Amino acid sequence: MLFSTGTFWLFFPLALALLAANRASARSVTLQNAILLGASYVFYGWWDWRFLGLIIASTLIDYIAALRMERHEKGARARRRWLHLSVAANLTILGFFKYFNFFAGELKAGLNAMDLGADWSTLDIVLPVGISFYTLQTLSYSIDVYYGRARAETNLLRYATYVAFFPQLVAGPIERARKLIPQFAVLARPSWTTTYQGVRLIIAGLFLKIVIADNLAPYVDAVFTNYEGLDGGALALGALYFSIQIYADFAGYSSIAIGLAAMMGVRLSTNFATPFLASSISALWRGWNITLTLFFRDYVYAELRKGRRSESRIALANIATFFVSGLWHGANWTFILWGTAHGVLLVAERRWRALVSLSSAAWLKVAGWAYTFGLFVALSVLFRSPDIASAVRYLGQMISDIGIPASQRGGLIFVALSFAVDALWYRQTRLEQGLRLSWLGARGKELAELFLFAIALILVLINATTRQEANAFIYFQF
């Protein structure tokens, strides 16, 4: 079920009504969690009910493993064994569905290159939606329990609700157990404040997704499918459009997810904080898919660095972490190269900062922004291209033939809109954040916000109803 379809907007009020009925009558936490879990399974099963089995299996494995881990002392062998079992099970499920064909294909190509005649056919494996997200969430739970950073949850219903909570099930934010599970231990009480904030986040998210990302999609598709016949300017626009599209798509999803949860009285983590206004690569990553970045920082980078402070170790850990992040995004060398390149840039930036001390002059910030955004846009070609050869050709043609684009300029309006949203709603997925309109005075700000959100909602409806089919969120494929 997509947030941007009519079906979801029939489903969600029903879930809200059931929760409200429980609050008004039974006031049962168990019933609340049963409603949330039931709704989450319906939400997921709407796409393909067969893959519910995977979520349930993943839930049970980590639930049992965590309980078993807690039975043993820290450092005990059995405790480690249960962690290994949990990690291995999660990575096996993820690895099979996401990477089997990639590695089997690469192995086959390698063997054939050595004239060893590998001629097996790859399996037709469907990637279950959201598997990369909920697997990381359950993994983080097991690891946190192992290190004693979280308690093992004894209540299976509560734990299952944590794993499957539908607003963030398929594309995050990736929530830590210690933050989300306690919210399912009490009766959630959405207030008018959280409801209002939730509604605004949902409108903003739908605006980003339906008005900006979905309108840029045809431009991006047109450029990337016919790039060989286009001039360098149009190719640069294509890369720019794709960067904005993926940002608006994913930040939009996160915003809607946080808003939906808020309306149910559950608080989710901020996942985007205007990354395209950042003036360094490291700042960009602090604002892009924050919960995923934090996951990789805490569970991959920290493990690789192992507390060592040498620059070479830090550099290696950074690059390796981004390599893993690239691989997580997809089973393709383009994603791996994209991730690794970001890791290398981060390391280079760190070295540069250690050598040169810069003032905080405005022009330096602008230059930093241009370098950061420019590199992100250029590297996004890797992210969007089907293979490295196509990406290299695309980038080569773009650089050698750069100039005023002869076509595809219509999408610039959506780029401008995206920056306008960022400028108006700095760190837009924070619940409390209002628009940056204080220069209008308190009354003026309130009125302007009111009308901007109302107009945004009208534009969302216009775009949603005049389009033939709703576009899936890009991050669903990861």
Added chain:
Amino acid sequence: MPSSISSSEASHNARSRARLIALIAAFVGLVVLGLAVWLAMPLSPVSDGRYLAAAQDKVAMLKASKGEKDRVVLIGGSGAAFSISAETLTHQLGRPVYNGGLQAGVGLRNLVDLYAPHLDPENDLIVLLPEPEMLASDARYSQTWCDVIFLRKALSALLARPRCVPNILWRTWQEGQHHMTGEATIDPVYRRLGFNARGDLTSHLGVERPAPDFSAYDHPDIDPEDLRVITDHVRGALSGQGLELLYVPAAMPAAGCERSPERIAAMARELARLTNADAPVPDTAPFCLPPPLFFDGAGHLNARGRAIQTDNVARAIARYLETER
């Protein structure tokens, strides 16, 4: 979320509730304002001259001729408008014939609902000629139908299809732009004034276009259940008020007929039941025509093709009238 609420939180909550109500009110207010502008703003020459604006004229034509003895009303998509001459049929059959063909995207059900109040059970024979595309795109909320509502400024029709509201607001916005820029360009073929008094489109007759390429064309695959829903609706809306119905196949590219004969047969079988339960399934072969007879797409015939299809329709109606007598 905290379970105990302090007084400052309570006042914050009350403010949030007021803001939420204000947001809803602002949204509703803007929508109402947009609709008021739609109703008040005269149509620009671009919209007033649009092909679809002819819906208004067709309704007026049916209204004005209601009560004419032995009237024949053709209902179909643009295939009927482009490819049949009601003028010729009037002479050939000796009965007044009116062409209600409009556009496939409107959908058969919406078009039938639009014309139903202006049909006369005492005098009319309704000839249904939906092209496969019209049945495939039959949606109660089609954008084309929303456009018809917009052009007719039909508030009551909008209330029956509230999901058209965003479309109406969008069109109103575009309309404002047309007024401001003075835009007045209208397609020479697809225009309101391209129709004659009998409802036939004639603007394409003097225009020569290369024959369309139907090498990859196939008739749309229509779900039998969907088709049943459509025919049930049409039967309820027309036969239900005592109108006499006759199904005649629309003109179709021969390539599609050769590629998917079973789709055409299934469609004809179901639609033939509109005539009456025992009506023979019409032979679709004469309606499958080669590319040189088409103007610019499936269903749109040129002058030569139009003469052939008009003749096909005349024969089908004559045969029906003979049987009925």
